[in-house]
Amino acid sequence: MEINDLRSAIAMLKQVDHQLIETDIEVDPNAELAGVYRHVGAGGTVMRPTTIDGPAMLFHNIKGHTDASVLIGLLASRKRVAALLGCQKEELGKLLCKAALNPIEPVVSNKKAACQEVVHRATDPDFDLFQLIPAPTNTPVDAGPYITMGMCYATHPDTGCSDVTIHRLCIQSKDELSIFLQPGSRHIGVMAERATQLNQPLPISISIGVDPAIEVGSCFEPPTTPLGYNELSIAGAIRREPVVLTPCISINEHAIANAEYVIEGEIQPKIKVVEDQNTHTGYAMPEFPGYNGVASHECWLIKVKAVTHRKNPIMQTVIGPSEEHVNLAGIPTEASIYNMIEKALPGKVTNVYAHPSGGGKYMAILQCRKTVHTDEGKQRQAALLAFSAFPELKHVILVDEDVDIFDTRDVLWAMNTRFQADRDCIMIPGVRCHPLDPSSDPLYSASILDKGISCKTIFDCTVPFALKEKFIRAKFMDVDKEKWKDFV
Structure with a gap:
């Protein structure tokens, strides 16, 4: 079936045995949700015991949040990623490589976007990110609720070139997020640094809950995707049609039109914040090597202007060291390496x-x-x-x-x-x-x-x-698979 957003991806998984489980049991997003999924399907570099290649999990009863669900583990199985992207699991790197070499640029539509069915402006008296966004923490010592699957989209102040990347985002107050930008390593970091040189804020949209092709494609890095390359075009190549963007309602930027949530804001120039300013634990969240990440003292500040979302939105999240992060980071890595070597x-x-x-x-x-x-x-x-x-x-x-x-x-x-x-x-x-x-x-x-x-x-x-003939593996008879179909 055609997949063009998170809901169609979930619908596809529902047709396949053992790829998605749902629950109405109340779960606390503060560490409990991640603690449960650790046993269901986290894998990766998560401390054992954990389950590898388990199903994705959809929680429908989130403590403190009504009318919202949380999905975790969508991409925590290589087999599941392959099914969602339409190829064999062994060919994922090659698929991404081909897509990066044949990009299809995103398009902007002014039609009413699904992501803007419900609108909350920061000027509203009851506006509060803690209440609007059911963002989980991975562990009890996290710096705060983290948005781990936010597609951050911004535009370079000089060139006008846009790009999407995933960054560590922590809710710091009712209308503020911190964003961790490793200096010079990702395109949005370069954009923020240039905006600061110009002493101007950088508009940024954060789209949560999107087509898995966008999520995987957004994790490429230079030299495969140099500055000026819009990684949304990789998802366009995978799906053979462009990703649709929509104008934001409060900032001069675009967002992914069929996202579940969109946070609109501006990265503030010359303002840095301590990531764990609310918890003082010294930690951010668990990172991909399997250890608790140290809280940064130099996070950038996003001043949020608005939050929009679908009716009954689905928050998507990931455990930092899980197999899901492995696939998000690893498959573009495979594509980048294969591309470089194949050329040379x-x-x-x-x-x-x-x-x-x-x-x-x-x-x-x-x-x-x-x-x-x-x-x-x-x-x-x-x-x-x-x-x-x-x-x-x-x-x-x-x-x-x-x-x-x-x-x-x-x-x-x-x-x-x-x-x-x-x-x-x-x-x-x-x-x-x-x-x-x-x-x-x-x-x-x-x-x-x-x-x-x-x-x-x-x-x-x-x-x-010169020694290949001395290292031939033992060869076994090829049997009739139809005759032994119940066994092989």
Whole structure:
């Protein structure tokens, strides 16, 4: 069935067994909701026990909020993401790569938008984000309620180019949000920095509860999507039709027309806020590596002007270290790496997998093809290209075509039988990586000069071309699958 918004995605899941569960039991969005879903399907780098590849979950009875539901785990299964995007789970990276190379730009419609069925303005006497937005906390020590699946959309003050990204958003007061913008790393951060130089606010819309193609497509990073590239065009390519935007009601910006919620506001120039100013716990929320993120003292401030939403809206949320975040970050990572390598070494890497243990960012497994003796060494060139394609990558594992990169046991089999550390482990110390890796800190090792610097490592678990005949896996008889259809 056609999917063009969150509700059509949910409707599709309802037709598939074990992909969505619903409950009317009252749940507290303050830590309880995430605590429940941890056992249902969080996976990822969440501390065990947790369930991997569990169903999405829709809560219809949210404590303190009437007429609203909360959805979690929509993208917490690679198989489910593939179904929602219309491909095989092994081909997701290639699908995203093709979409990024063939973008379809969004369009603006002035028709009445579904996301504006109900309107709340900040000038209303009872306007209160805490009451309007059923945003959960992941843990009891979070800095506050977080909007974790908000599609942040803004426009560069000079170029007029727009883009969408996902950022950490914490409700700080009845009409204020904090937004964490890692300096220079994402397009909206660059836009906010330029607006500050001009001493003007940056209008921003935050669309929550949208087509999953938009959510996955919004997680690309340079160099695949350089400044000026609108990542909504990737979702357009996936769906083969443009994403529809609508003018906001209180700011000079656009929002995703069929979103469940839209928050309209402005990033304030030269104002920074402490993320945990209301809780003083020292923590923000759990991040993708599996640890509690440290509260930032340099978050930007969004002054909210309005909130619009559908009737009976569905809030969408994600657990920071869950498999859902792995897929959001990891599938665009796969696409970026595959794109870079295919351009430089066509046909030498057949697939890429951003492994969940790295949160979709730290570790990639490359399936390599060697057909002639001059291919020897190109697998290591591919690894270097992977680091260039995705700077936050820390570890690359190289395997041959006969290894299933999506099966960790098979990958570790290759490491145990086709790897000798003294010749097949290549270390590149002193390279900028990702600041959320707690081991990338001078306190961890004197070899690390600054926080966020790591030793990037290649694990070459491929067979030397000259020895391929000595490493042929045991081959079994191909059986008649129709005859044994009840068993194989």
